[in-house]
Amino acid sequence: MIYKNIFIQGAGIMGAGIAQVSAQAGMNVTLMDLSAELIKKAIDSIERNLLRSMEKGRITLQDKADILSRIKLSTDTEGAKEAEIAIEAVFEDVELKKKVFNELDKICPSHTILASNTSSIPIGFIASSIARKEKIIGLHFMNPVPVMRGVEIIRARTTSDETFNIAMDFIRKLGKEAVEAVDYAGFICSRILDAMLNEAVRCVMDGNRPEEVDKAMKVCTNFPMGPLELIDLAGADIVLHGLEIMEEEFGDRYHPAPLLRQLIRSGHLGKKAGKGFYNYT
Numbered sequence: 182m183i184y185k186n187i188f189i190q191g192a193g194i195m196g197a198g199i200a201q202v203s204a205q206a207g208m209n210v211t212l213m214d215l216s217a218e219l220i221k222k223a224i225d226s227i228e229r230n231l232l233r234s235m236e237k238g239r240i241t242l243q244d245k246a247d248i249l250s251r252i253k254l255s256t257d258t259e260g261a262k263e264a265e266i267a268i269e270a271v272f273e274d275v276e277l278k279k280k281v282f283n284e285l286d287k288i289c290p291s292h293t294i295l296a297s298n299t300s301s302i303p304i305g306f307i308a309s310s311i312a313r314k315e316k317i318i319g320l321h322f323m324n325p326v327p328v329m330r331g332v333e334i335i336r337a338r339t340t341s342d343e344t345f346n347i348a349m350d351f352i353r354k355l356g357k358e359a360v361e362a363v364d365y366a367g368f369i370c371s372r373i374l375d376a377m378l379n380e381a382v383r384c385v386m387d388g389n390r391p392e393e394v395d396k397a398m399k400v401c402t403n404f405p406m407g408p409l410e411l412i413d414l415a416g417a418d419i420v421l422h423g424l425e426i427m428e429e430e431f432g433d434r435y436h437p438a439p440l441l442r443q444l445i446r447s448g449h450l451g452k453k454a455g456k457g458f459y460n461y462t
């Protein structure tokens with residue numbers, strides 16, 4: 182299948198990343214968010230990434246211009262009417278996602294596949310809010326999208342084989358590797374990762390310094406980055422939401438560490454806020 186038009190709703194960290202890799206793969210992308218300011222932030226980050234790739238000799242100036250020319254910015258959902266695949270990357274909130282999919286279901290042509298980039302919400306929940314239940318799929322891209330090779334692919338019980346095969350092909354065309362995960366909260370990656378991240382926060386609550394927790398995991402267990410650095414990168418709010426969803430599905434073992442809530446109350450969400458476990462100002 183040839184994917185000419187991809188619609189991405191939500192131009193935060195993940196939406197911008199998915200837009201970049203789709204445009205790099207030659208697809209036309211409409212990247213949508215709620216305001217021109219948010220959209221500008223997204224395209225600025227894509228430009229910075231492409232500039233870095235150019236400086237490393239991976240792409241030419243012309244490639245950069247071509248990739249950017251394939252990304253259309255929008256503050257409405259008109260672009261979804263043309264899309265073969267519409268990908269949702271809004272906040273990790275079940276009700277918001279249901280609302281977004283309900284609208285996409287109404288405006289997209291009947292052949293459009295609806296994909297969610299949720300990192301923890303079962304796709305079956307989202308499927309329950311739409312009519313085309315056979316055309317819903319989870320595509321869990323990893324952060325940072327241009328760098329990470331794997332994408333979890335999650336089918337709801339209602340997802341058809343055809344939708345699954347098209348989504349697999351789409352991932353392949355992006356140059357990524359698909360990993361099939363069963364539709365329980367957190368799939369595979371978030372289930373395992375978030376349990377560890379939560380425990381890292383508890384280590385800090387027990388008196389360990391964040392630098393030491395991260396250093397231990399890097400130099401003693403060969404992790405490429407520390408768990409607290411990862412929370413700062415993903416956003417403490419995103420991690421908390423994920424834990425809450427998994428707590429609902431699996432019980433106490435995902436009960437969020439109180440320090441995580443305290444950080445969020447203080448606005449210390451991580452890199453995107455300039456402060457989390459570390460300072461980014």
Ligand SMILES: NC(=O)c1ccc[n+]([C@@H]2O[C@H](COP(=O)([O-])OP(=O)(O)OC[C@H]3O[C@@H](n4cnc5c(N)ncnc54)[C@H](O)[C@@H]3O)[C@@H](O)[C@H]2O)c1
Nearest residue numbers: 191192193194195214215270271272273298299300324415
């Ligand atoms: N950050 C990560 O490391 C990571 C990794 C994998 C998956 N995810 C998942 O990806 C999704 C997005 O996460 P993120 O980190 O990019 O969040 P983010 O906060 O950076 O971006 C979310 C964007 O959605 C926009 N938005 C909210 N409501 C909208 C609406 N109705 N229409 C259009 N845009 C809307 C917001 O304005 C914001 O720009 C979440 O479901 C998250 O769980 C995140």
